[in-house]
Amino acid sequence: MRAVLLPAVMLASVIALGAQSGTDRTRLQAPLGESWPTYNGDYSGRRFSALAQINQSTVKNLTLAWTRRLTNGTSAPGVPLVVGGVGDITWNGATQVKGSILQVDGVLYVTTPDNTWAIDGRTGRELWHYVWKTRGGTHIGNRGAGLWNNFLFFVTPDNYLISLDARTGKERWTKELASFEQQYFHTMAPIVVDNHVLVGSSNDLDMPGFLQSFDPESGQLQWKWYATPQKPGDPGLETWKDLDAAIHGGGHPWVPGAYDPDTRLYIIGTGNPTPAYTSAPRGEGMANLFTCALVAVHVDTGKMAWFYQTSPHDTHDWDSAQTPVLVDGVFNGRQRKMAVTAARNGYFFVVDRLTGEHLITSKFSTSANWAEPALNANGQPVRIPAKDHHIAGALVSNANQGAANWPPPSFSPKTGLFYVPTADTYAMYYLTEPDPRGALGLGGKEERSLGSLGSYLTAIDYKTGKIAWQHRFRTIANTGLATGLLTTAGDLLFAGDVSGNFIAFDPAKGAPLWHTQLGQVPSNAAQTYTIDGKQHVLVAAGDTLFAFTLY
Amino acid sequence: MCRAAFRHHAIPAAFVAAALFGTPSVPAASAQQGGAGRGGLVAYPQRPPGNPAAIERGKTLWGVNCTFCHGPDARGGDGGGPNLLRSSAMLDDQNGELIAPIVQKGRGAMPAIPLSSDQITDIAAFLHSIPVSSRTGPSTINILVGDAKKGEAYVAQACAKCHSTAALRTFAGKLDDPKTLQQMWLMPGSGGRGVGPNTAPIPRPPITAIVTMPSGERVEGRVEQIDDFTVTLTLADGRQRTIKTFGTTARVELRDPLQPHKELLPIYTDTDIHNVTAYLASLRERR
Numbered sequence: 001m002r003a004v005l006l007p008a009v010m011l012a013s014v015i016a017l018g019a020q021s022g023t024d025r026t027r028l029q030a031p032l033g034e035s036w037p038t039y040n041g042d043y044s045g046r047r048f049s050a051l052a053q054i055n056q057s058t059v060k061n062l063t064l065a066w067t068r069r070l071t072n073g074t075s076a077p078g079v080p081l082v083v084g085g086v087g088d089i090t091w092n093g094a095t096q097v098k099g100s101i102l103q104v105d106g107v108l109y110v111t112t113p114d115n116t117w118a119i120d121g122r123t124g125r126e127l128w129h130y131v132w133k134t135r136g137g138t139h140i141g142n143r144g145a146g147l148w149n150n151f152l153f154f155v156t157p158d159n160y161l162i163s164l165d166a167r168t169g170k171e172r173w174t175k176e177l178a179s180f181e182q183q184y185f186h187t188m189a190p191i192v193v194d195n196h197v198l199v200g201s202s203n204d205l206d207m208p209g210f211l212q213s214f215d216p217e218s219g220q221l222q223w224k225w226y227a228t229p230q231k232p233g234d235p236g237l238e239t240w241k242d243l244d245a246a247i248h249g250g251g252h253p254w255v256p257g258a259y260d261p262d263t264r265l266y267i268i269g270t271g272n273p274t275p276a277y278t279s280a281p282r283g284e285g286m287a288n289l290f291t292c293a294l295v296a297v298h299v300d301t302g303k304m305a306w307f308y309q310t311s312p313h314d315t316h317d318w319d320s321a322q323t324p325v326l327v328d329g330v331f332n333g334r335q336r337k338m339a340v341t342a343a344r345n346g347y348f349f350v351v352d353r354l355t356g357e358h359l360i361t362s363k364f365s366t367s368a369n370w371a372e373p374a375l376n377a378n379g380q381p382v383r384i385p386a387k388d389h390h391i392a393g394a395l396v397s398n399a400n401q402g403a404a405n406w407p408p409p410s411f412s413p414k415t416g417l418f419y420v421p422t423a424d425t426y427a428m429y430y431l432t433e434p435d436p437r438g439a440l441g442l443g444g445k446e447e448r449s450l451g452s453l454g455s456y457l458t459a460i461d462y463k464t465g466k467i468a469w470q471h472r473f474r475t476i477a478n479t480g481l482a483t484g485l486l487t488t489a490g491d492l493l494f495a496g497d498v499s500g501n502f503i504a505f506d507p508a509k510g511a512p513l514w515h516t517q518l519g520q521v522p523s524n525a526a527q528t529y530t531i532d533g534k535q536h537v538l539v540a541a542g543d544t545l546f547a548f549t550l551y
Numbered sequence: 552m553c554r555a556a557f558r559h560h561a562i563p564a565a566f567v568a569a570a571l572f573g574t575p576s577v578p579a580a581s582a583q584q585g586g587a588g589r590g591g592l593v594a595y596p597q598r599p600p601g602n603p604a605a606i607e608r609g610k611t612l613w614g615v616n617c618t619f620c621h622g623p624d625a626r627g628g629d630g631g632g633p634n635l636l637r638s639s640a641m642l643d644d645q646n647g648e649l650i651a652p653i654v655q656k657g658r659g660a661m662p663a664i665p666l667s668s669d670q671i672t673d674i675a676a677f678l679h680s681i682p683v684s685s686r687t688g689p690s691t692i693n694i695l696v697g698d699a700k701k702g703e704a705y706v707a708q709a710c711a712k713c714h715s716t717a718a719l720r721t722f723a724g725k726l727d728d729p730k731t732l733q734q735m736w737l738m739p740g741s742g743g744r745g746v747g748p749n750t751a752p753i754p755r756p757p758i759t760a761i762v763t764m765p766s767g768e769r770v771e772g773r774v775e776q777i778d779d780f781t782v783t784l785t786l787a788d789g790r791q792r793t794i795k796t797f798g799t800t801a802r803v804e805l806r807d808p809l810q811p812h813k814e815l816l817p818i819y820t821d822t823d824i825h826n827v828t829a830y831l832a833s834l835r836e837r838r
Binding site: 089091093134136138139157180181182185204205206207248281367369391392394426428430432433434435437440441442444445446449451453473475476478499512515517 | 758
């Protein structure tokens with residue numbers, strides 16, 4: 001059952017850049033333990049920590065080390081406030097930590113839209129607070145920061161990549177990522193691979209999605225990969241009605257991907273095609289490559305090595321940007337390197353990550369009703385056009401949020417199981433723009449929720465695609481997806497439920513072993529690390545951080 | 552650097568859509584992933600009103616020179632020109648400076664068009680007066696397309712054992728908007744995006760529970776909250792009682808009056824739904 005770790009991960013780390021503090025390649029490519037230096041802890045997307053002080057025997061003694069409440073736009077008394085920005089608005093929306101929190105050398109780095117904090121990992125005290133004055137943009141969430149040596153990177157809703165000195169919060173440089181007039185926005189945690197800072201775009205207005213790579217020292221653009229064809233002759237153009245449709249086809253890769261040091265491929269999920277619902281302008285039934293796909297992009301060149309499309313011609317705004325997880329293990333009797341993902345459309349996929357060869361598709365959302373019962377020859381779900389939407393309403397599962405979404409999944413090599421928060425929801429989808437030219441972006445459709453049949457923690461066996469166990473969070477509330485996950489070598493699976501509990505589960509069977517009520521629903525996936533020799537588990541619930549440890 | 556600072560007045564795109572097509576609609580009530588502001592912020596402010604005379608001149612020039620290919624509303628026309636509302640040059644343009652080279656030199660299938668820079672500035676003023684949004688508001692397109700007779704037959708077979716015709720008439724009489732009527736009969740109390748509290752016009756009926764305690768005592772009440780660890784009931788005397796369930800042998804039996812509605816969701820066809828809604832709407836009309 002035990003999957004084999006990548007020895008090359010350790011070998012590659014020998015070529016470090018010599019920086020002694022902050023984050024360097026050694027830390028970024030080491031097995032996940034003492035620090036949490038990148039979005040998912042390490043590059044694999046597994047969110048599996050080798051730490052085991054907190055385990056099935058000791059977890060009953062897990063206790064609060066500290067808690068800290070954060071406020072957007074203002075710093076605590078006596079805390080250095082660094083202000084930057086190109087706009088004149090200090091955003092004061094509700095503080096919601098929805099990203100990963102980094103931990104290096106006892107310092108935590110926390111973000112919300114327009115805000116970044118350095119927090120003392122021993123006390124929870126703010127060390128500095130950086131505030132970006134905004135010109136606007138979609139302030140839906142920020143997924144965290146990236147670190148390289150003493151350089152911190154994060155993105156803003158009005159399309160800037162900011163580099164700060166991680167020690168002081170002082171600006172090093174800012175770089176405009178995309179046109180604000182074209183209604184781009186940015187939410188992703190930058191991922192640093194060697195001397196590449198990787199950032200994906202967001203946009204709801206028919207603008208093309210792209211992944212950009214920047215030099216961490218200077219902020220210079222190194223390459224830009226577009227998710228859809230942009231000129232005659234580009235691959236995939238034959239899957240669009242015409243070039244104009246492809247240029248406006250979306251496909252935004254807005255959730256951080258996973259990186260395979262052996263192949264130097266960055267594997268990421270792309271977003272939905274646009275216009276999202278009124279899809280005729282994209283070419284009726286055409287696949288719309290490379291939207292809603294797993295793609296592998298070489299980090300040094302920005303060239304795509306392979307793709308596998310998980311939703312051809314999506315019509316529900318169900319992007320496939322969800323975290324890909326790299327799994328090394330036995331598949332059909334032979335050792336393979338795979339990438340697995342649970343998509344917003346309700347299906348789970350396993351592909352070979354060297355070639356993109358499709359290995360498994362399985363349906364994890366029982367209620368999902370938008371596709372035919374049988375997959376096509378490529379293992380892809382086949383859309384039922386009558387379940388796109390209807391003037392009088394089409395009953396569709398899932399609702400817009402999807403059967404899964406950005407909340408990070410986890411994979412434990414000890415159990416061989418992939419864990420993901422899922423939901424079974426229904427909504428009526430109404431077509432409101434019958435003009436065959438369609439609407440812009442997310443327009444042309446009205447959705448009326450019909451509630452939820454359940455919110456789950458779902459464990460999937462990657463070898464079969466079958467659900468190994470599923471925990472339905474008990475609630476009478478009308479709930480969607482719970483927050484993201486963490487597994488550890490202490491045989492624990494940390495998850496938030498939909499009622500404000502933070503829970504440690506047995507990853508083999510799904511039974512809760514420990515829990516505490518946070519007073520707000522957990523809003524990010526937990527991370528774990530060591531400070532002063534003690535393993536900590538950190539989780540955010542809305543505006544408040546909670547650090548737990550053993551004494 | 553801060554061109555958007557000049558844009559202060561947000562005009563709902565739906566307003567202009569209505570002006571152009573006579574489709575009455577209202578602005579989107581709530582944003583999903585973006586669009587509207589959060590925390591008092593307008594995410595993408597529309598441009599400030601331009602010079603009305605320039606817009607009027609531009610509109611006339613547009614009608615003569617551009618409408619055939621790009622449509623009267625710039626969303627694409629019979630001549631096959633693309634939707635310009637989402638053109639990157641159009642969106643980045645301020646006063647015609649990005650549009651002029653394309654118009655005067657032509658691009659791709661588009662021929663050069665001999666218009667002066669001043670004329671193009673006027674056309675730009677017209678185009679920039681059309682608000683651009685990635686969202687549209689709810690429409691008032693008639694959704695009552697079902698067959699009321701068939702809907703009546705469906706109700707007789709699937710709903711009548713719980714709901715009398717008189718009760719359904721009262722229910723339908725409270726809901727004038729057909730989409731709300733359809734939503735509320737499918738799942739009373741539902742609203743929002745399937746997450747969090749909502750303000751449905753028909754509340755969800757209370758869920759009750761009987762908890763059998765380890766001692767054998769039975770506690771009955773309305774469920775206020777339940778998770779994997781505790782349940783809170785409001786008892787007959789109004790008092791709330793929270794019972795620990797995790798790690799005990801306490802047994803909870805939930806009674807959700809909407810369970811039959813939930814069990815029907817995977818079974819309905821869209822035609823069944825449209826027919827039932829047409830039937831319920833007809834009850835309302837006959838009231």
